[in-house]
Amino acid sequence: MSLTELLLKRIALEGPISIADYMTDALLHPKLGYYATRDPFGQTGDFITAPEISQMFGELIGLSLAQCWQDQGAPKTFTLAELGPGRGTLMKDALRAASNVPGFKPDVVFLEASATLRDVQRDTLSDVQITWVNAITDLPAQPLFLIANEFLDALPIRQFQRAGPGWQEIRIGAEDDRLCFGLGQQQKQPSLQDRLEDTKDGDIVEHCASAIQVTQQISAHIAQHGGAALLIDYGDWRSLGDTLQALKDHKSVHPLTDPGDADLTAHVDFEAIANAVSPAKHTKLTPQGVFLERLGITHRAQALAKHLTGDALTAHINAHRRLTHPSEMGNLFKVIGIYPDSHMPPPGLDP
Ligand code: SAH
Numbered sequence: 444m445s446l447t448e449l450l451l452k453r454i455a456l457e458g459p460i461s462i463a464d465y466m467t468d469a470l471l472h473p474k475l476g477y478y479a480t481r482d483p484f485g486q487t488g489d490f491i492t493a494p495e496i497s498q499m500f501g502e503l504i505g506l507s508l509a510q511c512w513q514d515q516g517a518p519k520t521f522t523l524a525e526l527g528p529g530r531g532t533l534m535k536d537a538l539r540a541a542s543n544v545p546g547f548k549p550d551v552v553f554l555e556a557s558a559t560l561r562d563v564q565r566d567t568l569s570d571v572q573i574t575w576v577n578a579i580t581d582l583p584a585q586p587l588f589l590i591a592n593e594f595l596d597a598l599p600i601r602q603f604q605r606a607g608p609g610w611q612e613i614r615i616g617a618e619d620d621r622l623c624f625g626l627g628q629q630q631k632q633p634s635l636q637d638r639l640e641d642t643k644d645g646d647i648v649e650h651c652a653s654a655i656q657v658t659q660q661i662s663a664h665i666a667q668h669g670g671a672a673l674l675i676d677y678g679d680w681r682s683l684g685d686t687l688q689a690l691k692d693h694k695s696v697h698p699l700t701d702p703g704d705a706d707l708t709a710h711v712d713f714e715a716i717a718n719a720v721s722p723a724k725h726t727k728l729t730p731q732g733v734f735l736e737r738l739g740i741t742h743r744a745q746a747l748a749k750h751l752t753g754d755a756l757t758a759h760i761n762a763h764r765r766l767t768h769p770s771e772m773g774n775l776f777k778v779i780g781i782y783p784d785s786h787m788p789p790p791g792l793d794p
Contacts, residue, residue, distance in 0.1 A: 446475040446703035451617050459616035459625055462687060463599035463652075466709075469702035470597060471556050477703055478557035478597075484530055489706050490690050492593050493675070493731070493772065494533035497762035499747070500592075503738040504673060505537025508588040509544045510790045511671040511782070518669065521586040523549035526579075526657070527594030529560065531567035537590070538571065550583060552576055579660035587670035589661060595676045595716070596708040598653040602685065603632060605642045610635060613647070615699065622699040642683070649682045649709055658719035662781055666723040671789045672781040678711030679777070680728060686710035713779055726780035726792035732773025735766060737791040 450468060454460060470477045483489045493500040512521060525534050534551065541547050552574045555561050561575055576582060603610035604626060612627040638648050661672050678686075689698040691705040698707060717725050744763040751759050767773045780789040788794045 446472060447622060449475070450615075450622060450702060451620060454615070454617045454622075459614035459627070461601050461612060461614055463601045465615045465622075465699075465702065466599035466707050469705075469707050470599075472703060473558075475703045476557075477706055479559060480703070481559065482530065482563050483706055489692055491693075492529060493766055493776070494536065494592065495530070496765055497759070498536045499740055499743050499763070500735070500766060501533035501536025502540035502743065503735060503740060504533060504590050504592075505540040506544075507673065507738055507790050508537070508590065508671065509541040509547050511786075512547060512586070512588055513544070514787050515586065515669050515671075515783075517546055518586045519546070521549055521588065521670070522552050522583055524552040524554065524582060524587060524589040526554045526589065526591035527597060528553050528555055528564055529593075531564035533590065533592060534564075534571075535567055538568075549588070550574065550585075552582060554579065579657060579664065582664060584668060586668050587661070587664050587672070589670065589672040590675075591672070592675045593677075593708075595651070595654045595657070595674060595711045596678070597706075598651050598657070600649045600651045600687065600709040602647055602649050602687065603635060605638075605644050605646045605648070607644065608639070610648075622702070624699070641681070646683060647685045649686060649712060651709070651712065651715070654711065655715055655719045658716050658781075659721070662720045662723040665781055665783055669783055669786075671783075671786075673778060673789060674711075674716065674781070675731060675776060675778045676711040677775045677777070678713055680712075681714045682710060682712035711777075713777060716779060720781050722784070723781050724784055724788075724794070726778075726782070726788045726794060729778045729792050730769070730774045731776035731778055732767040732769055734778045734791045735773075740767060 473479055484495050485491055528534055551571055554576055602613040604613055606629045609629045610632045611629050614625055614627050615622055616625045686709045687698050689696045689705040689707050696705050713728050748759055765771045780792040782788050
């Protein structure tokens with residue numbers, strides 16, 4: 444049975460489902476979900492992410508977190524964690540770069556829902572002892588230095604359309620044996636109370652309860668045990684409008700046509716993330732290009748360029764541009780840091 448058939452059956456039984464329920468099945472259904480069935484990254488996959496574009500990305504993240512670790516007194520025992528590590532490329536580059544930092548011997552922990560990708564991560568980091576956990580609350584009770592790149596955008600969102608003093612949820616139902624969008628009943632939504640001020644009838648806002656929960660858990664851990672987190676994703680300060688998108692073979696497709704066969708993401712609402720950072724502190728939201736420049740990506744790029752010629756040099760120059768230029772990933776992607784009240788923010792980010 445295909446995932447579309449399975450979802451149609453579920454809708455026939457239960458009625459229309461939320462976009463969050465749809466995303467959860469489309470991405471993570473254990474047999475038919477997108478991440479459960481493939482390694483989607485790279486030129487031959489459906490999309491390419493920053494760590495797959497250049498080793499410089501993971502290297503700079505690794506050094507940034509190692510600097511945070513030093514600033515917090517270089518605790519002997521600590522966790523270096525990644526949420527949604529994909530192929531494990533970022534962590535490999537981060538560990539290689541930070542291996543020159545004396546005493547930096549982390550317990551490496553991954554949070555990864557896909558069994559297929561866990562295998563890929565095990566291969567990529569065959570010389571590293573990795574522990575996989577299923578939840579932030581399962582992380583060891585010790586300082587936590589954490590990176591999540593393009594993780595929050597994969598978490599399930601719900602969408603609501605403004606209707607007078609309330610909201611209608613955008614749901615997924617069925618028509619002529621096909622999945623289609625529809626509108627639920629008008630209701631009050633306590634979690635969207637503050638959005639009544641800046642929206643008008645017909646406007647769509649998105650709400651990602653899991654991203655808020657994950658952020659609260661990371662913040663609580665860092666406030667209690669120390670550490671720092673870098674959350675990097677595409678999105679902006681306040682979500683307005685429909686940002687649900689499906690990608691297949693590097694092209695955008697309709698979000699309902701290929702459940703399980705296309706990647707589904709939504710922009711991250713960084714205001715909601717920032718509001719969830721308590722009792723730790725969060726940095727200002729910073730464009731990825733600015734963050735990487737401050738960490739010295741151009742120096743690193745020049746050093747690597749000395750060893751390259753021809754096509755490899757051209758690819759390297761393009762990769763640097765792609766990661767940093769405002770018209771490429773430099774502005775679309777943003778970074779927010781989480782850090783303890785008593786310490787400095789992570790390098791490259793403002794308090
Ligand atoms: N960080 C990587 C991969 C980003 S793709 C990179 O930058 O290349 C999203 C990753 O998050 C994948 O590894 C996917 O399997 C994982 N993922 C998605 N939803 C998840 C969830 N709810 N829990 C744990 N991992 C999840």
